[in-house]
Amino acid sequence: MRNRITTQTPNILPAGVLNTEFKTSIINHLIPNTVIKLPEILFITTFPPRECGIATYSQDLIKSLNNKFKNSFNIKICALESDAEKHHYEEPVKYILNTDEPDSFSNLSEKINANNSIQIVLLQHEFGLFRNNEAHLIQFLYKIEKPSIIVFHTVLPNPNDSLKENVQVIGQLAHSIIVMTNSAALILKNDYGVDSEKISVIPHGTHLVPHSDKELLKEEYNLSGKKILSTFGLLNSGKSIETTLDAMPSIIKENNDVLFLIIGKTHPSVVKVEGEKYRMMLDEKIQSLQLQNHVLFVNSFLPLPQLLDFLQLTDIYLFTSKDPNQAVSGTFSYAMSCGCPIVSTPIPHACEVLSDGAGIIIDFGNSKQLAKEVNRLLLDNKLRKNISANGLHKIVPTAWENSAIAHAFLFDKIGDENLTLEYKIPEINLDHIKRLTTDFGMIQFSIINQPDSESGYTIDDNARAMVAMCEHFELTKDKTDLEYIKIYLNFITSCLQDDGSFLNYVDEDGDFTDQNYETNLEDSNGRAIWALGCLISFASVLPGSLVEKAKKTLERASVNVLKMHSTRAMAFVIKGLYYVNTKEKSQQNTIIIKELADRMIQMYKHESKPNWNWFESYLTYGNSILPEAMLCAYLSTGDTNYKAVAKNSFDFLLGKIFKDNSIKVISNKGWLLKNNSAKIRAIGGEQPIDIAYTILALSKFSKAFNDPEYKRKIKIAFSWFLGNNHLHQIIYNPCTGGCYDGLEDTYVNLNQGAESTVSYLMSRLCIEKNTRKSFLNALNGSQKELYSKVNHKKTLA
Numbered sequence: 001m002r003n004r005i006t007t008q009t010p011n012i013l014p015a016g017v018l019n020t021e022f023k024t025s026i027i028n029h030l031i032p033n034t035v036i037k038l039p040e041i042l043f044i045t046t047f048p049p050r051e052c053g054i055a056t057y058s059q060d061l062i063k064s065l066n067n068k069f070k071n072s073f074n075i076k077i078c079a080l081e082s083d084a085e086k087h088h089y090e091e092p093v094k095y096i097l098n099t100d101e102p103d104s105f106s107n108l109s110e111k112i113n114a115n116n117s118i119q120i121v122l123l124q125h126e127f128g129l130f131r132n133n134e135a136h137l138i139q140f141l142y143k144i145e146k147p148s149i150i151v152f153h154t155v156l157p158n159p160n161d162s163l164k165e166n167v168q169v170i171g172q173l174a175h176s177i178i179v180m181t182n183s184a185a186l187i188l189k190n191d192y193g194v195d196s197e198k199i200s201v202i203p204h205g206t207h208l209v210p211h212s213d214k215e216l217l218k219e220e221y222n223l224s225g226k227k228i229l230s231t232f233g234l235l236n237s238g239k240s241i242e243t244t245l246d247a248m249p250s251i252i253k254e255n256n257d258v259l260f261l262i263i264g265k266t267h268p269s270v271v272k273v274e275g276e277k278y279r280m281m282l283d284e285k286i287q288s289l290q291l292q293n294h295v296l297f298v299n300s301f302l303p304l305p306q307l308l309d310f311l312q313l314t315d316i317y318l319f320t321s322k323d324p325n326q327a328v329s330g331t332f333s334y335a336m337s338c339g340c341p342i343v344s345t346p347i348p349h350a351c352e353v354l355s356d357g358a359g360i361i362i363d364f365g366n367s368k369q370l371a372k373e374v375n376r377l378l379l380d381n382k383l384r385k386n387i388s389a390n391g392l393h394k395i396v397p398t399a400w401e402n403s404a405i406a407h408a409f410l411f412d413k414i415g416d417e418n419l420t421l422e423y424k425i426p427e428i429n430l431d432h433i434k435r436l437t438t439d440f441g442m443i444q445f446s447i448i449n450q451p452d453s454e455s456g457y458t459i460d461d462n463a464r465a466m467v468a469m470c471e472h473f474e475l476t477k478d479k480t481d482l483e484y485i486k487i488y489l490n491f492i493t494s495c496l497q498d499d500g501s502f503l504n505y506v507d508e509d510g511d512f513t514d515q516n517y518e519t520n521l522e523d524s525n526g527r528a529i530w531a532l533g534c535l536i537s538f539a540s541v542l543p544g545s546l547v548e549k550a551k552k553t554l555e556r557a558s559v560n561v562l563k564m565h566s567t568r569a570m571a572f573v574i575k576g577l578y579y580v581n582t583k584e585k586s587q588q589n590t591i592i593i594k595e596l597a598d599r600m601i602q603m604y605k606h607e608s609k610p611n612w613n614w615f616e617s618y619l620t621y622g623n624s625i626l627p628e629a630m631l632c633a634y635l636s637t638g639d640t641n642y643k644a645v646a647k648n649s650f651d652f653l654l655g656k657i658f659k660d661n662s663i664k665v666i667s668n669k670g671w672l673l674k675n676n677s678a679k680i681r682a683i684g685g686e687q688p689i690d691i692a693y694t695i696l697a698l699s700k701f702s703k704a705f706n707d708p709e710y711k712r713k714i715k716i717a718f719s720w721f722l723g724n725n726h727l728h729q730i731i732y733n734p735c736t737g738g739c740y741d742g743l744e745d746t747y748v749n750l751n752q753g754a755e756s757t758v759s760y761l762m763s764r765l766c767i768e769k770n771t772r773k774s775f776l777n778a779l780n781g782s783q784k785e786l787y788s789k790v791n792h793k794k795t796l797a
Helices: 020-030 053-068 102-114 134-143 161-173 182-192 214-220 242-254 268-274 277-288 304-312 330-337 348-353 367-378 381-398 400-414 431-436 459-476 480-494 522-537 544-563 567-583 587-607 625-637 640-657 688-705 708-722 754-777 781-796
Strands: 006-008 040-045 074-081 093-098 118-125 148-152 176-179 199-201 227-232 258-263 295-298 316-319 342-344 422-424 443-447 450-458
Touching (some): 040 053, 053 074, 053 118, 053 330, 053 422, 182 348, 242 277, 277 295, 316 367, 330 381, 348 381, 381 400, 431 754, 459 754, 480 544, 544 567, 544 587, 587 640, 708 754
Parallel strands (some): 040 074, 227 316, 316 342
């Protein structure tokens, strides 16, 4: 794979600073119209307004690709139709392929070959779509002169000779094949003899959701007091809804407050053949079993937000398909992502994703089993919660964002050099920051994205949060930020002791815990001073009362700073006092900076050697703050010794963590030792805080040394959050505004605690600040005046 992944700067102007109307007007005024010709990826697929699973799948995938990448490719659509299925489409549908017309295949291949912009053709394959025209499809694939990707939505085991031959030929003509389960990949390999090198497993995508309060949602939809069972999808007899209906009397006997929601209209293709025969049969069964008060049809094709609401309020999701060869189901993928415990029949997809306690499998058509398992779940809240959590850890990695990354990497692999992937930077989202913050401070941990109040609070998290919110306020002038800054500052000051030291750990009741007396708190004290100094440096934009309180707290804490000997604690203190000096230079602060920097110089001289330019005999956590502190010491004092050590040590560190346009920070599974630095590095154990500290340091070094390589590495480091890591999965959750707690060897830790979430925000704000600076530097005098007027108008608004 070519290593050409970059990060796209956000929309020229900083997100959150101007609204869309202002952005558009100023960009049109300042920047000449430029047409960028991007490679086209042509999707051949059913597409809305056609109502079918593949149409919805393609719409979600295309939306996620466009949201995830920018200036990388243009996606165009060729809509699959038939004589019985014709629709009116909006952009981006460019072509129509009528599968009932043989000439339509040849005409499309000619158009594709004549269009030099089309670089890759991706075809969504389902046997029902090409039931009578597989031969024409094969001729089409043979004729097109562009690389092709075939997505098999169904892979049937034990094929007859005709089916086997067709799939084998398609497999030979395709440049790449996508399936959604490992079992489907094995069938293609073993039953059809398809080259395994061509096969990629990209699971069915699913939506990230905020996991809203279940009871509040029930209240909103007039379902309060009900235990909700649900199933959804376009109705047809293959869904075997009657399996659940036959189980309902036994369920109601133990849970009289249960309500079964059947969400979805009848499949349009079924309606054309048999009308509403299946739904009428279900309705008759409901009447005969006297289930009228316990079953509700939601007879519509719900908009996505409403569908996700229904799934989030569901207590148990039921999937009762009677087709053992149904390879994949997007319906229970969506349900799992909404936190629903799943009871499912054993289709291959279910057997894979519901293993290891992530769900419950029952036999096909076994109503007795279904009733037993549903009753067991309804009567055991803890079991439901455990299955929900296990299911989330299984399904969240298949989020549409990760599906988009996997598809884009495949495009990059088979496309030509004109296809360069650029990540789109998400808009700033403070939702999870605010969710984690109480009137007392920022809660330390989350379970998934739900704040865990029992984990209490730390000065570490509140210090970092205060730094981030000060940066955000300077950029946006959002007055609601001030209340949060005040909360974090109050928390920090409440941790200050009579001797000028800070305690770190506070329980949910606001009491200091015993951990404060069992742990070395120097680093925490250093972080507090860094945060206070940072706040003081924003004195020109912050209320004087906040600044004065920070100054008084820092003055009381400064009596202890020279007692610190932890390398990182000294580095944080240097950074904090450096920020104070940028506002009003203090001889006393400069003396302290020199004293601590000289200690770090001595450590560096003691440990460094030709292949180890570092302050310690190991690289552990938060490494970037050490060279950054030395640079701050140089900027405060002008001592060029500090500058030299700063650059030498930082460049040494960067050489250890950057490679091939990606970053891999030191793993907490195994520190990098001076005397064993050549050993194989541990996979996983990478934490957002190390990425954040690296980005902050790179920004400062870029400004001080005007080296474009530092700027380039900022983009690479930030793309780690967006999927440019060894798992190619997102670490930042754009739905919640939270950041996952860590990148491990085979999985991402989905908990979104304070440290990781604030680390992402600090990184994102650094990108934003640099983008604004670059933009303003590129403007001439009159353009800057116009920008200032528009931005002032937004601030007043």
